[in-house]
Amino acid sequence: MESMVHIISEAYHKTLTRELFINEWAQERLSFGKPLWHFLSVQMEPNNMFNIFIPLCGIFSQEILLHLFSAFTLISTLNSFEKWIFPETRPLWFLREQFANKVVVEKPAVALESHQLSCEMSGGLPCAHSMTFTVFVLILASFFFVRYWDRSVAWRSPFCRCIMYLLIIGMVVCMWLSRLYLATEFLHQCILGSYLGIRALSTFEGNVKYLFSRPRRYAVSAVCFLGGLALSVYYVKLELNIDPHWSVREAFKWCPEPTYLRHEVGPIFALVRDLGNLMGLALASPLYKL
């Protein structure tokens, strides 16, 4: 059993070390797109989506606003819970730990530049930017596609559809590159982020009628249960001698300048933000009446 664990942890370390080269490649080859990578990571981050972009979508219709807000909140909560329960390391933390660890003889032959934006405080998996951005783009694209489907024949052509798919994929890949360039995420964290976002969105779409018809009492109890779950994860971790604030400590340890750290990207802040948004939705339930 022990040798099995050893083999798995060796393979995991090797994979992460190889993935560091992808981050290095992105920093060396993609610096021409620096303004775009900064724009995507700063402006299209989940907090701005909640505060600016989702409310702005209400201009088109209340239906899209409600749909976007509820799907986005649920998916962001899923992301925050994963980061809270199992915070995975980030490229810069992993690289610095390897160099600081005297037991590691073969140090990775990689050099990564640390940016002000690289100072994240939560775990890496799944990438919150990729997960929420993929969901946002997919919901908006399907909304516009359905809206223009009846209005224009040209819109129904396979060419138009093809262009739309390429645009969506292009935008999501740009978000991955932005996170890789800033060395905040490994490639697998970005891919898994988008994949989980798509899976969670299709589950949401499949159960939207059920979710929107839940009475307030039921919805509020579900949110209280989630709050209790987050709290129990904290105490269970303490009981098991696992540091619940491990990711925050890593951020303080490896961020070049403590003033770069932003409290609003911490795991507890993200959980409170998402559960707060969910509670708002729960209090407004049943949502189909809105």
Ligand SMILES: O=P(O)(O)OC[C@H]1O[C@@H](O)[C@H](O)[C@@H](O)[C@@H]1O
């Ligand atoms: O996982 P990522 O993409 O590095 O994002 C980290 C954090 O970035 C912040 O901007 C978000 O508000 C958080 O919700 C998120 O957890």
